[in-house]
Amino acid sequence: MQATKLLNLLWVFALLSLVAVGGGTAVLPEMRRILVGHFHWLSDKQFREIYSIGQIAPGPNMLMVLVIGYRLAGALGAVVVGLAFFIPDCFITFSVNRLWKHFEGSPWRTAIQRGMAPVAIGLMLSGTYTVAKISIVDFATGAIAVAVFGILYFRHVNPAILILIGGAITYLVRAW
Amino acid sequence: MSEAAGTGVAQAAPARAQVGLFSLFKIFLTIGAISFGGGVVAYLREYIVSGQRWMDDDEFLDSLEIGQTLPGLIAVNLSVIIGDRIRGAAGAFAAAVGILLPGTVVVMTAGILYMGNRQNPAVNHFLGGVAAAAVGLLTAVALQLGHKQLVHLRDFLIVMATFIAISLLHQSLIMVILVVGPIAVLLYHPQTHKGGAPRPMRTREPIRLAGHR
Numbered sequence: 001m002q003a004t005k006l007l008n009l010l011w012v013f014a015l016l017s018l019v020a021v022g023g024g025t026a027v028l029p030e031m032r033r034i035l036v037g038h039f040h041w042l043s044d045k046q047f048r049e050i051y052s053i054g055q056i057a058p059g060p061n062m063l064m065v066l067v068i069g070y071r072l073a074g075a076l077g078a079v080v081v082g083l084a085f086f087i088p089d090c091f092i093t094f095s096v097n098r099l100w101k102h103f104e105g106s107p108w109r110t111a112i113q114r115g116m117a118p119v120a121i122g123l124m125l126s127g128t129y130t131v132a133k134i135s136i137v138d139f140a141t142g143a144i145a146v147a148v149f150g151i152l153y154f155r156h157v158n159p160a161i162l163i164l165i166g167g168a169i170t171y172l173v174r175a176w
Numbered sequence: 177m178s179e180a181a182g183t184g185v186a187q188a189a190p191a192r193a194q195v196g197l198f199s200l201f202k203i204f205l206t207i208g209a210i211s212f213g214g215g216v217v218a219y220l221r222e223y224i225v226s227g228q229r230w231m232d233d234d235e236f237l238d239s240l241e242i243g244q245t246l247p248g249l250i251a252v253n254l255s256v257i258i259g260d261r262i263r264g265a266a267g268a269f270a271a272a273v274g275i276l277l278p279g280t281v282v283v284m285t286a287g288i289l290y291m292g293n294r295q296n297p298a299v300n301h302f303l304g305g306v307a308a309a310a311v312g313l314l315t316a317v318a319l320q321l322g323h324k325q326l327v328h329l330r331d332f333l334i335v336m337a338t339f340i341a342i343s344l345l346h347q348s349l350i351m352v353i354l355v356v357g358p359i360a361v362l363l364y365h366p367q368t369h370k371g372g373a374p375r376p377m378r379t380r381e382p383i384r385l386a387g388h389r
Contacts, residue, residue, distance in 0.1 A: 015350075017247065017248060018247055019247060019349045019350055019353055020247045020248050020249065021245075021247050021353055021357070022244065022250075023244065023248075023249055023250045024249045025314055025318075026349070027349065029342050029343065029349065030348065030349040033346070033348075045300075046294070048303070048304070048307045049290065049294065049299075049300065049303040049304075049307075050287070050290070051307060051310070052303040052304075052306035052307045052310065053283060053286045053287055053290055053303070054283060055213075055214075055306050055307070055309075055310045055313075056212075056286065056306060057212075057279045057282040057283040057286060058208060058209055058210060058211050058212045058278055058279050058282060059208045059209075059211055059216060059251070059275060059276060059278055059279025059280075059282075060214075060216060060249045060251045060252060060275070060276070060279060061214050061310075062249055063276065063279045063280055063283045064283060064287075066280060066283055066284055066287065067283060067284070067286075067287030067290070070284065070287050070288070070291070071287070071291065078284065078287075082280070086248075086249075086252065086272075086276065088248075089246070089247055089248025089249070089252065089253065090248070090252065090253075090256050090268075090272050092246055092247060092248065093242075093243065093246050093248060093252075093253040093256045093257060094256050094260060094265070094268050096242070096246055097239075097242055097256070097257045097260060097261075098260070100242055107365055107366045107367070108361075108365065110364065111361045111362070111364040111365040111366075112245060112361050112364075113241055113242075113245050114364040115334075115357070115360035115361035115362070115363060115364040116245050116357065116360065116361065117244075117245075117325045117326075117331075118325070118326060118330075118331040118332070118334035118335045118338070118360060119334055119335075119338050119353070119356055119357055119360050120244065120245075121318060121321055121322045121325065121326065121335050121338075122334065122335040122336070122337070122338025122339045122342075122356075123338055123342065123349075123352075124314070124317070124318040124321070125318050125335065125338075125339050125343075126338065126339050126342035126343045127314065128311060128314040128315050128318055129339070129343045130343070131307060131310060131311050131314060132311045134307070135304065135307035135308050135310070135311055136308060136311060137304070140305075140308075141304060141305065141307075141308035142308070144305055144308040144309050144312065145308045145309065145311040145312040145315075146312065147312065148308075148309045148311075148312025148313055148316070149311075149312035149313075149315045149316050150312075151312075152312065152313055152316035152317075153315075153316040153319060153320065158212070158213055159213035159214060159215065159313045160212035160213030161213070162213075162309055162312070162313070163213055163306055163309045163310065163313065164306075165309070166305040166306055166308055166309025166310075166312075167302040167303065167304075167305040167306040167309070168302070168305065169305050170301050170302065170304045170305030170308065171298060171301045171302045171305065173301075174297070174301040174304075175297075175298065175301060
């Protein structure tokens with residue numbers, strides 16, 4: 001049972017790592033589809049809360065996948081998910097970066113970089129939409145999202161502060 | 177320290193002054209520990225280009241373009257590329273471990289605390305607001321990046337096709353990448369536009385880093 005789950009986590013996160021075009025946000029819709037929709041391993045509430053934990057830690061926010069692994073299969077789950085999600089991409093990036101130099105000036109290199117940029121942005125928007133669907137549940141959460149967007153789009157503020165303020169607001173609004 | 181600067185060749189890695197593996201690790205560890213709220217790329221640029229001067233801005237942006245085209249977290253990919261260009265394979269390894277280690281410790285500590293308190297309403301309320309704020313943050317990042325990179329009509333069509341396929345038609349990510357990806361790349365291959373490339377609607381700005389991750 002445990003071995004089957006670890007194996008499933010291994011292939012799910014290895015697969016997600018291979019299709020993470022445009023960064024971690026890009027895989028959120030697929031991750032939710034598989035973990036919440038297909039396997040029913042997590043509820044939307046748990047997925048949202050674990051995603052939020054990633055937001056309050058330093059470094060890449062997608063390190064939250066480790067908590068998903070831990071939640072589903074304990075410490076070994078966290079290790080398996082971490083290796084599956086990070087090792088393939090590191091290896092691909094390392095190899096392709098070395099090969100990439102040889103294609104300097106190739107029309108294909110330019111075409112891939114230019115063509116994949118809008119795909120990546122489309123995927124980021126889809127990931128954002130997924131988080132919005134499961135986290136904007138009332139007026140307060142909607143207002144927080146709009147306010148944070150407005151502030152960050154037009155002003156240079158450290159997002160970490162706004163993230164913590166957002167959490168404090170829902171805490172205060174719902175606690176009273 | 178500055179022997180490499182005299183050559184003026186960004187790609188000529190061997191001319192670079194030797195950077196200690198441990199100093200390299202320490203810098204990435206520092207960035208991994210202080211980059212709260214995402215935006216790791218901006219911290220990398222500040223430390224690697226402006227602070228340590230291990231790379232010039234052109235090479236950094238070149239690395240960023242490669243790092244964000246390939247699958248994976250952009251901050252990790254970029255760390256691997258920078259580490260490799262500065263200190264080879266060992267440097268790539270040290271950079272990746274350094275950027276991920278502090279966040280791993282924090283996220284696992286928070287995750288274990290969460291597991292013990294996930295029925296606590298205060299925790300649920302707080303994390304609910306964090307997720308909502310994250311939506312605002314993600315939207316701002318995507319639009320800022322879009323504003324800089326999307327210059328042709330076909331750019332917007334590709335963005336829309338990708339978004340609709342994933343979010344509204346619920347197609348699998350693999351299918352979308354395998355179908356939309358090659359079409360997008362072919363649209364940008366010069367052979368596609370024999371009569372001369374279509375004029376962009378506006379100039380494509382280089383990727384700048386305010387709020388960009």
